[in-house]
Amino acid sequence: MVDMKKSVKLGLIGCGQIAQAVHLPNLTRLSEVELVALAETDESRLEQAGRQVPHAQKFTDYSQLLSMPEIDAVIVCVPNALHAGVAIAAMEKGKHLYLEKPMATGVEDARRMLDVWQQTGVVGMMGFNYRFNQLYQTTQRVVQSGRIGEIVGARSIFSTADQESPQWKKSRESGGGVLLDLAPHDIDLVRFILGQEIAEVSASTRSLRSDADIATVQVRMEDGLYVQLFFSWGAVEESGLEIYGTAGKVSLNRYESLSPTVKGTKAGGQLKQIWRGLTSIAGLPYFVERLRAPMNEPSFARALEHFVDAVRGEHRASPDLFDGYRSQTVIQAAEESALTRHTIIPDSL
Ligand SMILES: NC(=O)c1ccc[n+]([C@@H]2O[C@H](COP(=O)([O-])OP(=O)(O)OC[C@H]3O[C@@H](n4cnc5c(N)ncnc54)[C@H](O)[C@@H]3O)[C@@H](O)[C@H]2O)c1
Structure with missing residues (x-):
């Protein structure tokens, strides 16, 4: 968990519609949170998103973002078919995870994600805002x-x-x-x-x-x-x-x-x-x-706030990956x- 006195350092993976219209504006308003890196394969979208957070590092390969030791947690907003791969890579790097819905595109992937979540013990929250x-x-x-x-x-x-x-x-x-x-x-x-x-x-x-x-x-x-x-x-x-x-x-x-x-x-x-x-x-x-x-839609900001507080150890994140699996x-x-x-x-x- 992140020390209560320190700000939570976040990375955002996938800077498309939901990230640019909703999560980026909400994240920049949250207190005690620093959005330190963005990952997006489309360079023009990466540039566009970067204008909302000029101090964030920018990557076209999300594994470089995951390799930044200072990042505590990631918000994952990539297309659905990539959720499992990105989420598993993030959890295996010890990053707390806020994953946009749906959890995956099939139950088999969702089950693998549950296993990794349980093994790593990171916070795993679903974006059921x-x-x-x-x-x-x-x-x-x-x-x-x-x-x-x-x-x-x-x-x-x-x-x-x-x-x-x-x-x-x-x-x-x-x-x-x-x-x-x-x-x-x-x-x-x-x-x-x-x-x-x-x-x-x-x-x-x-x-x-x-x-x-x-x-x-x-x-x-x-x-x-x-x-x-x-x-x-x-x-x-x-x-x-x-x-x-x-x-x-x-x-x-x-x-x-x-x-x-x-x-x-x-x-x-x-x-x-x-x-x-x-x-x-x-x-x-x-x-x-x-x-x-x-x-x-105010629930997007509330959900992210709940996630950040869970990363600080203030409560258990809910809905979690188990809820994602059930869905x-x-x-x-x-x-x-x-x-x-x-x-x-x-x-x-
Ligand atoms: N909670 C909600 O109500 C809500 C609303 C909209 C979207 N979503 C979810 O958010 C996710 C994104 O949806 P969207 O509408 O923003 O789609 P989008 O296509 O606009 O955004 C996805 C972005 O991910 C990028 N991307 C693809 N592969 C990548 C990779 N390997 N690394 C980094 N970036 C990569 C794409 O270039 C694109 O910019 C989806 O899972 C969707 O279901 C949730």
Whole structure:
């Protein structure tokens, strides 16, 4: 762990869209953190990213960054198919790891990563940043408090409008498709909010403009509850969750809600109550924080802050690589189900 009095020295590997638009601005705002090196194979992107951190060393080969003894931890934002290789190399060099989702592109790689993580004992955190979004945190508290009764069903949607995306996201071979891009978040949130594992998966995918750019997934939780998840690129920009219980319903729309909506069971009894826990969780009211955040999503900065504090030994990082592994097994089960039209039980450890 890093001495509490010293600043944490970080390296960033992969300086593409998410790194430049979100992580770099957030990292430069974090206190007691020094971003000392960047690695990126594309020289013009490396130059561009370097303008945000003029004092950082720049490498086109990430192994040179990993060889810098002063680096405590790395943020890995390379294309999905490279996650396993880069993460394993970083952990083997003793670097604490913040890994963008998904953990890998297959369960076999994810399992190797778990082994290395356990052998090296470094902090290994997954970039499931929405766990740090107050809407989901409050929803979890509502569900776990029993306020909406026994949960009888849930559904989520994560859909994006047509947008410029890197070429590697368009083909499954290079780690593309919505099951590897959007699904890791919602699968993790379902586990986080309901507090149990996914026992069975059935899924279908469609490839309209690129490989598997639409997917519907139905999962059965350990207690028998069914959850439906829908993912799509190139449609409406929407991200939300609805959870139905015997005593009410909690729902959120990530782009529109300032707090989750909790309502009772009777029709017409619209909006019995708005859950007002949000402003008390952090100093800033949620909507102010959202307006100030890069890409209007405050959870990215919170997740990185949590990681840095874990590197300092202040707490265990969560979500960790074990959560990444669980999410990966569900994704793989969904892919297998889409292919075979069977219900699949995700791998366990
Ligand atoms: N948490 C989120 O909500 C979120 C959002 C967007 C992206 N992501 C994840 O972040 C990662 C990057 O996504 P992106 O949209 O920024 O993609 P991107 O293609 O824009 O960025 C990836 C960068 O990695 C670089 N790269 C490739 N090989 C490299 C290597 N060997 N060494 C160093 N750099 C290398 C590429 O040149 C590119 O600039 C993906 O895993 C993606 O799933 C997460």
